[in-house]
Amino acid sequence: MNALTLPDVAAQASRQALPLDWVGMCGIAVPVLIDGQRLNAIADAGVSLDDGEARGIHMSRLYLALEVLENTALSPRLLRRILQQFLDSHAGLSHAASLGIRTDLLLKRPALVSPLAGWKRYPINIEAQLKNDVFHVELNIQIPYSSTCPCSAALARQLIQQQFVDDFANKALDHAGILAWLGSSQGIVATPHSQRSTATVNVKLNASVDELPLLSFINEAEAALGTAVQTAVKRADEQAFALANGQNLMFCEDAARRLSMALRRSPDIASLDVRVVHAESLHAHDAVAQSRWVREAL
Ligand SMILES: Nc1nc2c(ncn2[C@@H]2O[C@H](COP(=O)(O)OP(=O)(O)OP(=O)(O)O)[C@@H](O)[C@H]2O)c(=O)[nH]1
Structure with missing residues (x-):
């Protein structure tokens, strides 16, 4: 070796011959293009090391394969192309490749009533894998919403009924008096508790999907819940939000x-995991529910 030859330890034989399931880099800073936005993201990139005799993988080759993320819109096709490059650059060493990308999607959301709008952040994680020529993508999306307890609402209504009995027993009912009572905190004596809640939706995409349907999944989820947390809010918006919560006790x-x-109605989904966490204001702990679903093969 002369002074200009660089030692290449990765090309040496391993002292302990053992294949490894995953070797790569975690926490790589990359820009990604999603829905026309350039977002800061963190990537985890890796391959299997099948050859137990080989000392190491070639990390620089994985790193450089990520360069394309900078100027190409993120899509299942692009993810597959990158993973194929991971494998092509590790011919004879690896049969499986994976790439995870974490970022925050920023969506401009209109207010419920007023003409205002504001930005909302949705943490997302995209996981792509290519193994034995089988490719799949999973999307993990966090969606914040509001939930009002239906039990607490019923208990509050009962207290209000009781207050009505106490205040109006043996009295002639007059419209103006009842209207004033309904608008007072002496009349409406109790309110139900509600809490900021988070839904985490994990979706395995069908192989035929060629766009990342992040926006449509978020919109469908928020429409199903009916109580998405708001951005810019005037009193008219807050009142509409109170109505939405009252009509969607959960x-x-x-x-x-x-x-x-x-x-489940989305044809893009092969399997689905839903986990909701209600950060209770009644308790110091959370109320949590999960659901798993796999589309049956046709
Ligand atoms: N495999 C491996 N490489 C590491 C690790 N930590 C740092 N590296 C460095 O990653 C750098 C890039 O490695 P390679 O991709 O093999 O670089 P290279 O040999 O110049 O590139 P090629 O000619 O394409 O193989 C090297 O300088 C390694 O020392 C590690 O834990 N494992």
Whole structure:
């Protein structure tokens, strides 16, 4: 070896011959293009090391294969192309490749009533795998929403009825008096508790899907729940939100069922995991429900 030859340890034989399931890099900073937006993302890229005798993989080859993310819209086709490059650059060493991309989707959401709008952040994680020529993509999306407890609402209504009995017993009912009573906190003595909640939707896409249907999944999920958290809010919007919550009282079980049933209608989905977490204001712990569904083969 002369002074200009660089030692290549990866090309050496391993002292302990053992194949490895996954070798790669985690936490790589990359820009990605989704729905016309350039987003900051973090990637995990790796391959299997099938040859137990080989000392190491070629990390630079995986890293450089990610360069295309900078100027090509993220799609299942692009992910497959990158994974194929991971494998092609590790011929004889690897039969499986994976790429995970975490970012925050920013969507501009209109207010419920006023002409305002604001940005909402949806954390997403995209996991792609190519193994023995079988390719698949999974999307993980977190969607914040509001949930009002149906049990608490019923208990509050009962207290209001009781207050009505106490205040109006043996009195002639007059319209103006009842209207004023309904608008007072002496009349409406109790309110139900509600909480900010999070739905985590994990979707395995059908092989035929060639776009990442992130936006449509988020829209379908929010429509099914009916109580998406808001961005810019004036009083008119807050009142509409109160109505939406009152019309969509939800235990965590209700939310999980609504989401799962709504998303199952999408032809893009091969399998689905839904997990909802209601960060209870009644308790110091969370109420959680999960649902798993796999589309039956036709
Ligand atoms: N395999 C491996 N490489 C590592 C690790 N930590 C850092 N690296 C470095 O990653 C760098 C890139 O490795 P390679 O892709 O094999 O680089 P290279 O040999 O110049 O590139 P090729 O000629 O394409 O093989 C090297 O400098 C390694 O030392 C590790 O834990 N495992």
